[in-house]
Amino acid sequence: MNKTKVLEVKNISKKVKGKRILEDVSFDLYSSDICGFVGPNGSGKTTLIRILTGLIHPTKGAVFINGKNINERQASALQNVGAIVESPIFFPYMTGKQNLINLARITHGVNKGEIKEKVKEVLKVVGLEDRGNDKVGSYSLGMKQRLGIAQALLGEPRFIILDEPSNGLDPLGMKQLRELILSLNKNKEITFLISSHLIKELEVVCHSWVMINKGSIVWQGKSRELGDKYEDLEQKFIGLMSQ
Numbered sequence: 532m533n534k535t536k537v538l539e540v541k542n543i544s545k546k547v548k549g550k551r552i553l554e555d556v557s558f559d560l561y562s563s564d565i566c567g568f569v570g571p572n573g574s575g576k577t578t579l580i581r582i583l584t585g586l587i588h589p590t591k592g593a594v595f596i597n598g599k600n601i602n603e604r605q606a607s608a609l610q611n612v613g614a615i616v617e618s619p620i621f622f623p624y625m626t627g628k629q630n631l632i633n634l635a636r637i638t639h640g641v642n643k644g645e646i647k648e649k650v651k652e653v654l655k656v657v658g659l660e661d662r663g664n665d666k667v668g669s670y671s672l673g674m675k676q677r678l679g680i681a682q683a684l685l686g687e688p689r690f691i692i693l694d695e696p697s698n699g700l701d702p703l704g705m706k707q708l709r710e711l712i713l714s715l716n717k718n719k720e721i722t723f724l725i726s727s728h729l730i731k732e733l734e735v736v737c738h739s740w741v742m743i744n745k746g747s748i749v750w751q752g753k754s755r756e757l758g759d760k761y762e763d764l765e766q767k768f769i770g771l772m773s774q
């Protein structure tokens with residue numbers, strides 16, 4: 532399979548009120564990668580993800596998605612991108628299905644005649660087909676996260692960005708989320724960038740890694756490129772963070 536460059540992060544720096552939050556961050560992501568973007572609390576992960584999704588602008592540098600500069604051609608750069616930054620917000624008094632039907636129409640522009648089928652399909656993909664008619668207020672956090680992914684799938688994304696998706700999930704919720712990510716990657720060839728401060732949670736799903744500390748990248752590579760010095764990824768992570 533020919534891999535194409537999905538994301539190019541080029542020399543990104545961000546300062547807020549004189550405070551340096553990101554410094555010269557660069558990395559690339561290729562189609563079908565599942566990349567773990569890991570760093571301790573406060574290392575700059577959410578700030579970078581907010582830049583990648585066009586929510587804020589970098590002080591320096593540029594981001595290209597599928598070759599399009601996100602600050603110059605935002606709509607077309609983000610066309611095939613699904614992102615869940617912070618917990619997705621749904622109306623708790625409406626069912627999962629009703630929430631998705633509204634979002635399909637308003638946010639994703641799905642054709643009126645296709646909405647019902649599309650919503651049914653994405654609910655099935657995320658394993659919520661039996662709970663679609665229940666109110667979102669009755670959903671567990673894990674179910675809300677999967678509903679968030681169902682919403683992203685309405686836009687037929689090729690690339691999904693998840694910011695700390697396992698925050699607050701119990702072990703079963705985490706397992707279901709991991710299985711969903713792996714199946715979307717395998718069956719729909721969706722590329723993922725997933726942030727977390729807990730490397731262990733991502734080890735089963737990620738093929739490649741970007742490690743960040745205090746706003747700068749400290750290591751990037753594949754799990755197999757770890758080197759002999761470290762027993763496992765977490766040891767490497769801890770070693771790099773304490774330098």
Ligand SMILES: Nc1ncnc2c1ncn2[C@@H]1O[C@H](COP(=O)(O)OP(=O)(O)OP(=O)(O)O)[C@@H](O)[C@H]1O
Pocket residue numbers: 547550552570571572573574575576577578579728
């Ligand atoms: N608008 C802002 N104004 C001032 N400081 C900010 C702003 N946004 C982020 N920061 C600071 O930048 C640093 C990085 O924050 P960020 O939320 O990107 O980290 P993170 O790696 O996502 O952390 P966590 O794992 O805790 O979510 C933190 O010290 C944070 O307080």
